[in-house]
Amino acid sequence: MKLRQGQFSFLPDLTDDDIRTQAQYAIDNGWAVSVEYTDDPHPRNVYWEMWGHPMFDNKDAAAVVFEVNECRKEHGSKYIRVLAFDATHGWESIRMMFIVNRPTEEPGFRVVRQEVEGRNMRYTIESYAAREPEGARY
Amino acid sequence: MKDEVRTETDLKKRYSAGVMKYANMGYWEPDYQPKDTDVLTMFRITPQDGVDAIEAAAAVAGESSTATWTVVWTDRLTACEKYRAKAYRVDPVPNSPGEYFAYIAYDLDLFEPGSISNLTASIIGNVFGFKPLKALRLEDMRFPVAYVKTFQGPATGIVVERERLNAYGRPLLGATVKPKLGLSGRNYGRVVYEALAGGLDFTKDDENINSQPFMHWRDRFLYCMEAVNRASAATGEVKGTYLNVTAGTMEEMYERAEFAKSLGSVIIMIDLVIGYTAIQSMAKWARANDMILHLHRAGHSTYTRQRSHGVSFRVIAKWMRLAGVDHLHAGTVVGKLEGDPATTKGYYDIFREEYNPTALENGIFFDQDWASLNKMMPVASGGIHAGQMHQLLTYLGEDVVLQFGGGTIGHPHGIQAGATANRVALEAMVFARNSGRDIWNEGEDILRDAARTCTPLKQALDTWKGVTFDYASTDAPDFAPTPEVSM
Numbered sequence: 121m122k123l124r125q126g127q128f129s130f131l132p133d134l135t136d137d138d139i140r141t142q143a144q145y146a147i148d149n150g151w152a153v154s155v156e157y158t159d160d161p162h163p164r165n166v167y168w169e170m171w172g173h174p175m176f177d178n179k180d181a182a183a184v185v186f187e188v189n190e191c192r193k194e195h196g197s198k199y200i201r202v203l204a205f206d207a208t209h210g211w212e213s214i215r216m217m218f219i220v221n222r223p224t225e226e227p228g229f230r231v232v233r234q235e236v237e238g239r240n241m242r243y244t245i246e247s248y249a250a251r252e253p254e255g256a257r258y
Numbered sequence: 259m260k261d262e263v264r265t266e267t268d269l270k271k272r273y274s275a276g277v278m279k280y281a282n283m284g285y286w287e288p289d290y291q292p293k294d295t296d297v298l299t300m301f302r303i304t305p306q307d308g309v310d311a312i313e314a315a316a317a318v319a320g321e322s323s324t325a326t327w328t329v330v331w332t333d334r335l336t337a338c339e340k341y342r343a344k345a346y347r348v349d350p351v352p353n354s355p356g357e358y359f360a361y362i363a364y365d366l367d368l369f370e371p372g373s374i375s376n377l378t379a380s381i382i383g384n385v386f387g388f389k390p391l392k393a394l395r396l397e398d399m400r401f402p403v404a405y406v407k408t409f410q411g412p413a414t415g416i417v418v419e420r421e422r423l424n425a426y427g428r429p430l431l432g433a434t435v436k437p438k439l440g441l442s443g444r445n446y447g448r449v450v451y452e453a454l455a456g457g458l459d460f461t462k463d464d465e466n467i468n469s470q471p472f473m474h475w476r477d478r479f480l481y482c483m484e485a486v487n488r489a490s491a492a493t494g495e496v497k498g499t500y501l502n503v504t505a506g507t508m509e510e511m512y513e514r515a516e517f518a519k520s521l522g523s524v525i526i527m528i529d530l531v532i533g534y535t536a537i538q539s540m541a542k543w544a545r546a547n548d549m550i551l552h553l554h555r556a557g558h559s560t561y562t563r564q565r566s567h568g569v570s571f572r573v574i575a576k577w578m579r580l581a582g583v584d585h586l587h588a589g590t591v592v593g594k595l596e597g598d599p600a601t602t603k604g605y606y607d608i609f610r611e612e613y614n615p616t617a618l619e620n621g622i623f624f625d626q627d628w629a630s631l632n633k634m635m636p637v638a639s640g641g642i643h644a645g646q647m648h649q650l651l652t653y654l655g656e657d658v659v660l661q662f663g664g665g666t667i668g669h670p671h672g673i674q675a676g677a678t679a680n681r682v683a684l685e686a687m688v689f690a691r692n693s694g695r696d697i698w699n700e701g702e703d704i705l706r707d708a709a710r711t712c713t714p715l716k717q718a719l720d721t722w723k724g725v726t727f728d729y730a731s732t733d734a735p736d737f738a739p740t741p742e743v744s745m
Contacts, residue, residue, distance in 0.1 A: 125424060130678065164424070217427060239476075
């Protein structure tokens with residue numbers, strides 16, 4: 121299983137140069153780039169851990185690549201993503217999001233079905249890895 | 259155009275019984291300065307032979323506000339000056355003899371707050387069959403901020419839709435399940451699963467999929483949600499399928515919407531043919547229930563397509579943004595359905611911008627401030643495929659749902675392969691654009707490069723190579739684009 125979240129998860133893994141180019145696109149648009157990591161890749165896990173604050177005043181995407189690699193040193197067995205925040209009125213949210221690091225093994229998710237009244241069903245999606253405690257998942 | 263026709267100022271003459279020209283009754287005011295609080299309209303009028311254009315414009319103003327065919331003394335019991343709509347400008351249409359653009363202003367008090375039905379009953383309720391006109395088309399409207407603020411607007415909006423889906427920085431991908439009629443619920447869900455697992459964000463019921471003998475609605479909802487959840491687990495993404503809740507009564511629509519919610523669907527769908535009040539009701543329901551609301555514009559071409567008569571789609575788009583839907587089909591430019599590039603750009607701007615400046619070359623005749631109303635996601639569907647990705651991204655931008663129905667399900671190696679081809683083509687094109695490449699000119703190279711590591715994309719490109727729908731548009735703008743704004 122390959123986690124398909126983000127803008128580029130159907131492309132071959134991004135190189136550091138690819139990351140720099142995409143981050144520079146964000147910076148040139150006036151967006152603040154940030155790095156986040158997690159070992160709980162549930163599609164509705166909104167809040168990955170922040171690797172520092174969004175880099176609001178950074179003009180050079182090389183600094184983003186540097187932070188990605190620093191993050192990899194500590195969390196290289198987890199998922200790492202790059203985000204771009206747009207503070208423009210009327211948006212004030214994320215403009216870009218792409219995964220730049222993933223575990224070597226991605227066990228994926230199971231669907232838990234709770235059969236309720238009639239033929240109704242309550243669905244839950246559960247990460248196989250996240251059954252283990254935080255820090256012991258990948 | 260101006261002429262000597264003037265409102266009769268001698269009140270005794272003005273209100274003596276009998277028939278009087280509309281232009282003399284006060285519906286033609288060439289010196290009128292529209293107020294910021296007025297609702298403005300622009301109609302294309304084609305008067306019958308021998309009918310003066312200004313009198314025709316005044317008649318449209320009259321019949322869409324206070325007038326009837328004869329003078330009535332009961333006008334004098336009211337502040338009738340205020341309630342009369344005022345035609346204030348009439349221009350000949352460029353290159354179209356016999357057609358005129360008529361600008362009309364309406365006082366805000368003529369309209370009930372927050373009701374598209376009331377607005378449209380006034381503006382298009384009575385005038386379109388008016389005998390002195392050969393044809394009439396409502397081209398554009400301007401709503402004052404005070405009136406915009408009486409509407410909820412899109413239940414979710416583009417930004418929150420993306421936050422809920424956890425999908426940023428690229429167009430969303432969808433497909434309409436085909437064949438649209440005849441599949442059983444179980445088989446239907448199979449198509450949903452394959453398309454979503456292959457890489458699409460959404461699948462979609464078609465406009466006429468409601469509850470028929472071959473598939474009743476509960477069955478469809480149950481199988482579709484099994485497919486959605488399986489696909490979500492297979493990819494780790496949030497997935498959705500537009501469950502069409504269109505039904506014969508509001509009670510049934512609410513029942514279907516509630517069931518979709520209980521199964522965990524992120525999105526439901528309605529058809530334009532349910533009517534404006536029903537659309538507004540469902541928009542309120544969607545806001546109250548954290549649901550994205552997709553609107554299929556079923557039936558619109560009956561009145562939007564012909565240039566001389568009906569209602570322009572840009573007006574329908576404005577009404578729907580006020581009414582509060584999140585998704586609405588708006589054309590593809592390159593696909594099989596009607597859509598000139600400049601006109602389509604005008605529609606997309608109405609959906610997605612906070613402020614629309616007048617842009618005659620895109621068919622936008624008024625400045626429109628949307629007063630922070632949510633943005634509406636345009637949906638492009640009908641005869642598009644992966645090989646057009648560079649054109650689609652250039653014309654339509656990033657905040658759009660690209661729907662490849664045939665272009666997914668018709669893939670020679672199956673639905674998942676079709677979906678993957680589309681997703682890879684999309685991601686490769688966004689990646690290339692962000693990297694500074696000229697996707698308009700290098701698009702085919704970019705796709706071919708991406709196909710080297712993606713066999714399904716190679717098969718898609720080979721299958722639909724050179725498929726285009728290159729017909730002249732029946733609804734192009736009347737004003738030629740200037741070089742600075744042409745695309």
